[in-house]
């Protein structure tokens with residue numbers, strides 16, 4: 585395919601122009617961000633994705649015995665609760681240029697367990713989220 589660009593980079597350091605992507609997809613990446621990096625990366629993703637574009641991510645919520653115990657001492661990952669991700673994505677926003685009363689934020693489209701992981705490994709703590717970037721009043725920031 586001639587229309588694919590592959591980039592290998594540190595997501596905490598890479599920059600893109602705002603509103604560049606219809607979809608940003610991440611599979612088990614955010615768990616490698618520490619608590620300082622995570623909100624910055626999420627804010628950047630909100631910046632990079634188009635309005636009405638989507639961010640899909642999947643994360644293992646808390647360590648799952650048998651699956652992640654095997655490497656938890658070797659990998660610097662932080663398995664966060666679903667509430668932590670929900671709270672973070674509810675609260676992140678960026679200003680809209682020229683409209684002081686408005687912000688861009690994420691609106692939840694779907695969140696659920698990853699069914700194939702649940703069925704194959706009986707793992708209950710593997711979740712995906714789909715968020716959409718929306719423009720809204722600053723006063724609408726809750727929910």
Ligand SMILES: C[S@@+](CC[C@H](N)C(=O)[O-])C[C@H]1O[C@@H](n2cnc3c(N)ncnc32)[C@H](O)[C@@H]1O
Pocket residue numbers: 593594595596610611612613616
């Ligand atoms: C569990 S693997 C998932 C790999 C891939 N997303 C997949 O679905 O197969 C986590 C990946 O995150 C990458 N990673 C960790 N920290 C990163 C960072 N700061 N920037 C970019 N990638 C990172 C690791 O190199 C590793 O490839």
